[in-house]
Amino acid sequence: MTYEHYFLVTGGAGFIGSHFLVYFAEKYPHYHFTCIDKLNYATTHTRQTLTKVEKKANYRFIQCDISLEYDILYDLLVRRFPDTKITSIINFAAESSVDRSFTNPSAFVRNNILATQNLLECLRLASDKFPQNRFTFIHISTDEVYGESENDPPVSELAALHPTNPYAASKASVDMIIQSYYSSYKVPVVILRPNNVYGSNQYPEKLIPMAIAKLRDGQKIHIHGDGTNKRTYLHVIDLVRAIEIIWRECAIAKSDMVTGGIFNVGTKDEWRNKDLVAKLIEIYHGASIDLANHLEFVADRKYNDARYRISSEKIQRLGWEPQVNFLDGLESLVNES
Numbered sequence: 001m002t003y004e005h006y007f008l009v010t011g012g013a014g015f016i017g018s019h020f021l022v023y024f025a026e027k028y029p030h031y032h033f034t035c036i037d038k039l040n041y042a043t044t045h046t047r048q049t050l051t052k053v054e055k056k057a058n059y060r061f062i063q064c065d066i067s068l069e070y071d072i073l074y075d076l077l078v079r080r081f082p083d084t085k086i087t088s089i090i091n092f093a094a095e096s097s098v099d100r101s102f103t104n105p106s107a108f109v110r111n112n113i114l115a116t117q118n119l120l121e122c123l124r125l126a127s128d129k130f131p132q133n134r135f136t137f138i139h140i141s142t143d144e145v146y147g148e149s150e151n152d153p154p155v156s157e158l159a160a161l162h163p164t165n166p167y168a169a170s171k172a173s174v175d176m177i178i179q180s181y182y183s184s185y186k187v188p189v190v191i192l193r194p195n196n197v198y199g200s201n202q203y204p205e206k207l208i209p210m211a212i213a214k215l216r217d218g219q220k221i222h223i224h225g226d227g228t229n230k231r232t233y234l235h236v237i238d239l240v241r242a243i244e245i246i247w248r249e250c251a252i253a254k255s256d257m258v259t260g261g262i263f264n265v266g267t268k269d270e271w272r273n274k275d276l277v278a279k280l281i282e283i284y285h286g287a288s289i290d291l292a293n294h295l296e297f298v299a300d301r302k303y304n305d306a307r308y309r310i311s312s313e314k315i316q317r318l319g320w321e322p323q324v325n326f327l328d329g330l331e332s333l334v335n336e337s
Contacts, residue, residue: 002254003032003058005251006085008076010066010119013037015202016140018049018241019236020090024166026055027067032058032084037093038065041204049109049201066093067115070122079121086157088136088251089123090243091116096142097205098167102302105166112170124185136250136259138243141175141193143232143266143308144168154311157193157262164303175262188259192239195266199236199331200336207231208333211277215284215294216337225300227274230307234267235324245320258318264310269326279327283334 007024011017012035025033033053039045053059064072076084094100095111123137146155147162161176163169181187198206204213214221225288242265249258271279274295281294312320 001057003029003030003085006087007031007033008086008089010036010091010115013039013043013047013049013061014092015042015049015089016236016239017092018201019199020092020186020240021050021059022052023237023240024244025056028143029056029058029210033060033086034084035059036066036073037061039063040095040207042096046204064335066118067110070118070161073118073122074125076101078125088247089119089138090247091119091137091139091260093119094140094171096167098144098165099205099301101165101167101170101189102152105170107158108166108170112167113173113177114203116174120181120187123187124181127185128185135188136247137187137189138246138250139174139178139189139191140243141191142168142171143193143195143264143310144305145172145175145193146310147309148305148307149309150306152309154309155264156311157264157314164305165301182260188250190250190258190260191262191282192242192246193262193264194239194242195232195234195308195310197234197239198333200333202236207240207273208233208280208330209275212282212284212333212337213282215334220294220296221277221281222296222298223273223277224304226275227272227297228306229273229304230270230277231273232266232268232270232308233326233329234265234322235326235329238267238322238324239265241323242315242320244316245315249318261314263315264312264314264331265320266310266312267322269322270307280330280334282333285321291302 101108161172182189198208202209204210211221249255252313
């Protein structure tokens, strides 16, 4: 069967990638999706997040560590191109735990920088195929590349990068490498920098799923420092919708104004960590519960950004707006637990 578009989704078994695949494969049965993932701890070394797409005719899975198995990527994107007919790449593959990056920063260089570098190098070697195929490469970055912005106005995509932890530094490095491939080799790339993303099937090392898991198990929730650090939250489906808008601008509308660009994707749902945990406790147990019985303040991170503030005006001009109410999203997650 011939499909209109062929996607390669790296890191597709992970939290955000799996939501993208389920959304897109169901909405676009006339598109084909190849998922590459190494199946690390965050996927519990399984494909359980992909059960809704595993049997679809427009889907296939390849287990591959793109930081190490360059030959598989090369075969798929260069040696067998255009037989593979891949015309769009959505790059979710990354390690994303700030705490883990403090204890093993080298793993973040390998999994975030070298993995994407391998992908970009394959695209460079196949760059002569891009014009006729309208190739699109969308990379998922993070708002943490801008660093701390406690008292500043929301930062735009033109702001300087000031990452303060190894995870954010690895993502900022990749962003710069990607931009160099666009300038030097005309690899058609777009970078998205979202807020903290939350939703179902998220590994419980992030604050929201960790807190819900602790509540479910009757354990105290640990909060770094005094809990006044602020984070802004974006539902995973709203991020997937943002990716959809950007992809359609590139591949369907063929807009040259988007390719090569950077887009912040964020909301105004900003919460102090301790207030967010208190809200989750309230949703789970009721408003009359004694919070002290359910949370515990622990030693802060080696460096803990006080706040991230990004402006999403640029992507909003393309018609994107968040649709999932934050409190509704939290209640839905608690009810699933």
